[in-house]
Structure formats: C-alpha cells, structure tokens
Amino acid sequence: MPSTVTTTDSGGSRVGSLSLAEKARLAAFSLVALAIIALNVALTPVEVLGALFLSWGGGFGIHQVHDMVISGLLWIAVLLPFALMLYHPATG
Structure with missing residues (x-):
C-alpha cells in the first residue's frame, strides 16, 4: 500500500510554524x-589550527603527524556544531 505525505507547510519559513x-x-x-x-576558535592557538594544512611542509619536526x-x-x-545547526531533517 503506497503512502503519501502531505504537509501544510508551503515551503516558507519552518521557524514560523514552531x-x-x-x-x-x-x-x-x-x-x-x-x-x-x-x-574552539578563540581558545585554540592559530598554529594548532593551521597545523593540518602547514604540517605538510615539514616545519613541525618529529611531531608533524601528531x-x-x-x-x-x-x-x-x-x-560539526555548525553543520548540525544547518541540518534540517525531513518531517513526515
């Protein structure tokens, strides 16, 4: 038996219907x-955040992979928290 989902939301703001x-x-x-x-951004030193991109050049010595x-x-x-804020699961 096929099922259909009908919604009253006309594609407008989802927040307005909450x-x-x-x-x-x-x-x-x-x-x-x-x-x-x-x-995370404010308390993490710039060198540590940049290490993912800058370590490929070999400037970090023995701890490069770490x-x-x-x-x-x-x-x-x-x-991840930013991605979770943007995710809206389908209702139905």
Whole structure:
C-alpha cells in the first residue's frame, strides 16, 4: 500500500510554524552550538589550527603527524556544531 505525505507547510519559513517551546529550544541549541564554535576558535592557538594544512611542509619536526591529527580533530570540533545547526531533517 503506497503512502503519501502531505504537509501544510508551503515551503516558507519552518521557524514560523514552531510552537513557543520549540522556538526556545531551537534558540538555546543555536546559542550552545555557536558558543562551542566561538570557544574552539578563540581558545585554540592559530598554529594548532593551521597545523593540518602547514604540517605538510615539514616545519613541525618529529611531531608533524601528531600535530596534524590533533588539528584535524579540532577542525571537526569547530565544523560539526555548525553543520548540525544547518541540518534540517525531513518531517513526515
């Protein structure tokens, strides 16, 4: 038996159709995600964030691979919350 999904959303703003509690939860989640991004960028030294890209040149000595892995994990910690804020699952 085929199923169909009908929605009343006309493709407009999804936030406008949320209840007050859902809007508060969305705002709180967005603030927490932005705080995680800001803290990661502000508290991580520029050399460490750049190590993922700069270590390929060999300027980091014996800890080159170690610095690249740590830098890669930090970039994931910066980009993952941002990606989660942009993700909107399909309703239905």
